[in-house]
Amino acid sequence: MMELGPMTIGCLGVAALLVLCFAGIRFAFAGALVGTAGLVMMLGWDAGIRTAGIAPYTAGANYTLSVLPMFILIGYLAYYAGITQTAFEAARRWFGWLPGGLATGTVFAVAGFSAVSGASSAAAAVFAKVAIPEMLRAKYDKRLAAGVCAAGATLDSLIPPSTLLVVYGIITEQSIGKLLIAGFVPGLVSALVYALIITWRCWRTPELGPRITGYSWPQRFQSLPGTTPIFLVILIIFLSMYFGWATPTEAGALGAFSVFAFALKNGIKRAELRQCLLDSARLTVMIFTVIWGVLIFVRFLGFSGMPEEVAKWVTGLNVAPILVLLAIYLLYFILGTVLEGIGMFLLTLPVIFPVIVALGYDPIWFGIVLVKLSGIASLSPPVGLVVFVVNGVRPDISVRDIFKGIWPFIFADIITLGVLTAFPEIVTFIVEISD
């Protein structure tokens, strides 16, 4: 029989995993299957099976991972805390006076709600329903109106609480607290850049988005209490991580509890609460399953030594690190248009991450950049689920028009990404201060 070297087995494993995933096998089970088979080939039947059999428990009974259900619960409870309408109203009163102010306000409202609810397509649906009619009534351009709902919703993964950053932290074994702190500023910057673009475009072409005036300062302040849950959740998590007051799980629990309190005040029914919890449990088990499935695969890759070999090979190439980085960006951009973030991260990072580290890039910074990248990709054609969701809510605005409405934001995002790449300090400074 031909003896296969560990490196060959590793490469075959990666190929087999990709084939199975493309054939529609769920990532968790494809990872578990290839991982177990590889472990058995390398360690023999007993040790291989034993290593695979331990993985689910190791992933499940892990304090770090218990932050996931808390962030997920915050997301499902957020719908019942009565924040969408109030957030939009507050945004209108505070930002309406700017050129295109209603659109700018919508970006902030949808980004805030999307961050807290943790689901960009759902946030896009809700705001397409709440904000688009108001913007059209105010004679806003329909492409702009639909574009801000779709684009704003993809800012969710940088602003805490972010499940995607937690998953990145788990797979790369980085501090989840640091990742959550680091995402905050780029998330804010992205929203501000969106706001600048809207203001600039509407200032140049006022028909795109007229100003809305007539709100007094007392009226503005009156609109704020309704948005408390959004600020509260983001601040609880950000400040707890920044000052080290609590673990991510505890901060998540406190965030969930505060949204729960608002949901109670808002009259959440028993059946609704039950559904929230059942949905949270379902999403939790989905993410845990894919984590332990991929963990078996990662164990196998570790034994094969393949990731280190790949990293060594890449660093040995006579190519500037920035070119490798750009190639990785391109890879993620393409993958991101067809895959959603969690699955994409879990499938690719076991091989890509060691390369990044070997090239000398900061692991926390890379996480933020990657999340930003997957946000851009999720907005881009051909798939761009959020775009189809906005179109589903507003069939009168065609998919083509919505894509036309978002391209300035995609363009802006690419520039933001370039700036974050050229000046990684924008991401890392806040982590360093908190240390």
Added chain:
Amino acid sequence: MADDSGADAQSGLLRKADALLSHLEDGLNLIAAAAVFFLMFVGVAQIVGRTIFDFAIYGYIDWIEQASSLFAFLGIAYAQRLGSHIGMDLTMNWRPSSRWKIELFGVVVTIAIVTVLVWASFTNFLRAYQIGDSSMDIQLPTWPAKFMVPLALSVLWLRLALQICGYLRMIREPDAEPVAVPKLITIETQVKDEIAEALGREDAR
């Protein structure tokens, strides 16, 4: 029902088995949901206790770690029933007859690895039980948490077996009403579901 054909009797049986297993899956997912809810209160108690009363729950991390197995595993078959597990759907635009076949292939591959894992995780539990393995800090026994893995995977195995029957039936009788299989998702239905779910919650307010 003597007049019923064999096919009808089969679909009746499948329906009954599906309903029965669904009850079990719902129950397990409810336990997982309760665990998530409980974790929220424990987290708040810990943070409030520590910052205000200088009091910490005894063995907090050990308890959370062991209890995490409830929400980490118990809902796995429930999620499979709803077709929720994360994957790629490149076959969305295929004809239903081809899609039933590719789905069947996926479930057969999955049940193979799940069979191995039921056994592997059961021996992992058995080892812990026999040697009296315990947690790091306050020496909680780990076997109950380890038992959750083969338990949940066994229920998943049953669900997968049922789905195999369901897909075989759809391949044999393409015009029949689907039973015990998740509905086929297309980009349109996915978008529609997403909107219905989000706006359903919104409208309830």
